[in-house]
Amino acid sequence: MPAQRGTPAPRPSEPAADSAPGRAAADGAEEKPVRFGALGTSSFGWRRVLPAIALCPGTELVAVAGRSPERAQRFADRFGCAASATEALLERDDIDAVYISLPPSLHGEWAARALHAGKHVLVEKPIATTAAEARAVVALAEDRDLVLRENFMFLHHPQHDAVAALIAEGRLGGLRSFRGAFCFPPLPAQDIRYVPGLGGGALLDAGVYPLRAAVMLLGPGLRVAGATTRVRHSDGLDLSGQALLMSPSGVLAHVEFGFEHTYGSSYSLWGERAKLTVDRAFTPPAGHQPVLELVEQDHAEQFTLPAADQLDRSLAGFAAAVAAGGAAASPHEARWRQEAVATMDLVDQVRARAVPVAVEG
Ligand SMILES: NC(=O)c1ccc[n+]([C@@H]2O[C@H](COP(=O)([O-])OP(=O)(O)OC[C@H]3O[C@@H](n4cnc5c(N)ncnc54)[C@H](OP(=O)(O)O)[C@@H]3O)[C@@H](O)[C@H]2O)c1
Numbered sequence: 156m157p158a159q160r161g162t163p164a165p166r167p168s169e170p171a172a173d174s175a176p177g178r179a180a181a182d183g184a185e186e187k188p189v190r191f192g193a194l195g196t197s198s199f200g201w202r203r204v205l206p207a208i209a210l211c212p213g214t215e216l217v218a219v220a221g222r223s224p225e226r227a228q229r230f231a232d233r234f235g236c237a238a239s240a241t242e243a244l245l246e247r248d249d250i251d252a253v254y255i256s257l258p259p260s261l262h263g264e265w266a267a268r269a270l271h272a273g274k275h276v277l278v279e280k281p282i283a284t285t286a287a288e289a290r291a292v293v294a295l296a297e298d299r300d301l302v303l304r305e306n307f308m309f310l311h312h313p314q315h316d317a318v319a320a321l322i323a324e325g326r327l328g329g330l331r332s333f334r335g336a337f338c339f340p341p342l343p344a345q346d347i348r349y350v351p352g353l354g355g356g357a358l359l360d361a362g363v364y365p366l367r368a369a370v371m372l373l374g375p376g377l378r379v380a381g382a383t384t385r386v387r388h389s390d391g392l393d394l395s396g397q398a399l400l401m402s403p404s405g406v407l408a409h410v411e412f413g414f415e416h417t418y419g420s421s422y423s424l425w426g427e428r429a430k431l432t433v434d435r436a437f438t439p440p441a442g443h444q445p446v447l448e449l450v451e452q453d454h455a456e457q458f459t460l461p462a463a464d465q466l467d468r469s470l471a472g473f474a475a476a477v478a479a480g481g482a483a484a485s486p487h488e489a490r491w492r493q494e495a496v497a498t499m500d501l502v503d504q505v506r507a508r509a510v511p512v513a514v515e516g
Contacts (some may be wrong), residue, residue: 188215189275189474194265196221196230197256199279204254204306207466209234213474220244227260247270252302252477255279258347259354263288266303270295275302275477277470281363282351284354286499293492300483302476304491305431307367309437311468314445314460315371318424318433321458322372326449327426333373333408334423335365337437338395338416348414349392356393358384358505362412365439366501369400369408370494372420376403377497379504385415387516394516398505415516439465 191208193200196219208214218237219230233240245253245268252275255265263283266276270292282305283289296303309315321327338361342348348355369377377400384396395413402408423432429451439445441464449456483489 176222177417186478187299188213189477190215190217190249191254191277192217192239192247192250192252192274193230193254193256194241194244194269195256196223196226197279200254200256201230201233203466204256205230205234207470208254208346211467211470211474213471213478217246217250220245245269245274251275252277252473254358255443258350259284262354263292266292267295270299270301270303272476273299273301275473275482277302277304277306280305280307280367281354281359281499281502283499284359284496286312286326286496286503289496289499293496296492297483300459300481302473302482302488303455304476305490305495306469306472307364308465308469309364310367310371311463311472312439312445312465313463314433314436314439314447317445317447317458317460318431321431321449322426323499326429327424327431328428330373330406330424330426331405332425333369334410334425335363335368335436336411336419336421337364337409338411338413338419340417341415351392357395357413357415358393358502361412361414362396362398363498363502364420365410365412365422366505367494367498368436369410370425370497372422373402373406373408375497377401377408377501379501379508382505382509384509384511385514385516386511387415388513388515391511391513392516393509393511394514396505396509397466398501398509400501401444423495437500439463441466 191214193205208216216234216236219227220239220241221227227238252270255262257265259281262278266278271274294431308319323439347353348360380399380401382398384393386393393414397411400408420437421434422436423430429449432448442462444462445459445460476488
């Protein structure tokens, strides 16, 4: 296959990470980092997010709270911060923001509690388990003029800016379809993702990724035309699924998700002139150099992009939004909120339209 290499110009989509607190303040003085309290002694917090909060120049970890005091203390010892009870965490006046990594069924409720306590919120995906719950918490953030973001890290990777730039340059011609997939192998049987009452299921855990990518790339107004899911015979928990969508301008979309597959994390956009494929679209490691592949009728190009740490960028972007203030009126923050609600609207539609196939699982 003929191949060329190059780097399309990135589309700026996030306030510059270097404007985040702790990086480089305009007057040369160091701005204060955003002080986080972590709600949930989760595996993901332990492995990924809390070490990153502790390392990111714009953020600082002040306290950790969980159901178990011993577990919270273990986190506190590792990260050199305070251990706290959950309710007490929200009352601390040395915390500006709360990072929530509880099971999805608790995201909306605890985000609302944190906002009521006057804290900015970075909540793990999904923001809630229904669109109504997402709307309520978004309205509360607007009312309180506080930053509310989901920790959808992939949105912060500049590879998607490069995709947007190629679309804007007309390299794909008129867009006809989008395909996105996020699937991975089964998890340990006791994992929260297998507990329906905790917001388990593949749609809420994995399906939200390609749905959010469709919202990011195709814009508002997407509707779900149909869906199928493989559900666990014993309790109806969705293990995997597919959905067909359409945009107001007639772009068609197909999303696939599940946790009963080999690993796959990709999307493609197919236009009248070319097809563009992004592999490792949702979870590229920090050192990974993305390769976008653009295939035309008789020509193919590969764009090798610089590696980027999407978790660090997510935290720096959040910290910059807190430092900027005025979250309620900020068009940038409004877009975060609107896209979170739009994604949950699609989740609701997939649930409503899905034709289930019961399987042993
Ligand atoms: N953004 C990403 O890429 C990404 C990746 C992975 C996970 N996540 C998100 O991170 C969150 C945690 O996932 P995980 O894999 O780390 O799960 P996990 O290790 O099982 O953590 C779940 C947390 O919720 C707590 N919890 C469990 N059941 C509870 C209940 N009934 N009431 C109150 N608290 C309860 C646990 O408390 P104990 O410690 O007391 O048991 C633990 O702190 C999920 O929302 C998930 O979607 C995001």
